[in-house]
Amino acid sequence: MTQLKPSVITAILAINSNAKVAVTNGNDFDNCVIEWLEGTTEISKSDIKTKLDELNTDYTNKAYARKRAEEYPYLGEQLDKLYHDMTAGKLDTTGEWHKSIKAIKDKYPKE
Numbered sequence: 001m002t003q004l005k006p007s008v009i010t011a012i013l014a015i016n017s018n019a020k021v022a023v024t025n026g027n028d029f030d031n032c033v034i035e036w037l038e039g040t041t042e043i044s045k046s047d048i049k050t051k052l053d054e055l056n057t058d059y060t061n062k063a064y065a066r067k068r069a070e071e072y073p074y075l076g077e078q079l080d081k082l083y084h085d086m087t088a089g090k091l092d093t094t095g096e097w098h099k100s101i102k103a104i105k106d107k108y109p110k111e
Contacts, residue, residue, distance in 0.1 A: 008029055011052035012043060015043055021035065
């Protein structure tokens with residue numbers, strides 16, 4: 001599952017997971033309209049901006065993980081490789097599963 005870039009609603013819910021809120025233009029912080037619903041205590045725009053910046057930094061820092069996830073084989077295929085590696089006694093760095101996963105990790109290292 002692909003992680004979406006954080007939005008205003010993401011930031012609000014990160015601050016208050018029970019918030020009842022409607023956000024128009026939620027991907028444009030400067031022009032968004034926030035409507036607080038059902039008595040939800042309003043969160044200041046500066047607090048929302050701070051949280052949004054924090055979430056965006058985290059999102060940017062984890063680009064490697066999203067790229068890896070796109071290239072990893074399906075779990076069933078990985079388990080099949082592990083099974084064959086186990087049968088061949090290759091549960092070390094010589095196994096096909098290890099080599100396939102390592103290639104992706106090397107291609108997209110943690111930054």
